[in-house]
Amino acid sequence: xxxxxxxxxxxxxxxxxxxxxxxxxxxxxxxxxxxxxxxxxxxxxxxxxxxxxxxxxxxxxxxxxxxxxxxxxxxxxxxxxxxxxxxxxxxxxxxxxxx
Numbered sequence: 001x002x003x004x005x006x007x008x009x010x011x012x013x014x015x016x017x018x019x020x021x022x023x024x025x026x027x028x029x030x031x032x033x034x035x036x037x038x039x040x041x042x043x044x045x046x047x048x049x050x051x052x053x054x055x056x057x058x059x060x061x062x063x064x065x066x067x068x069x070x071x072x073x074x075x076x077x078x079x080x081x082x083x084x085x086x087x088x089x090x091x092x093x094x095x096x097x098x099x
Contacts, residue, residue: 029071033078036070037085051093055086 040049069078
């Protein structure tokens with residue numbers, strides 16, 4: 001069987017700027033969501049999001065409580081933002097212990 005290769009057609013100027021705007025909106029929302037999770041991990045007063053729990057426990061608790069992103073991110077993206085924030089705090093904590 002022969003593979004059919006699709007050629008991408010170039011976008012018009014209006015389409016390109018619209019795509020760029022949508023992309024930047026998602027990127028900024030992701031960044032804000034990650035910062036939100038990072039702040040929650042640092043605050044220690046949130047019973048769902050804390051460093052005493054594993055990432056999977058935090059994620060499962062958020063899913064069970066029907067968490068909705070404040071920045072309208074789909075679940076796939078807010079889970080990635082949570083994982084990134086959690087990993088950052090774990091690495092920082094481990095580095096402080098190592099020192």
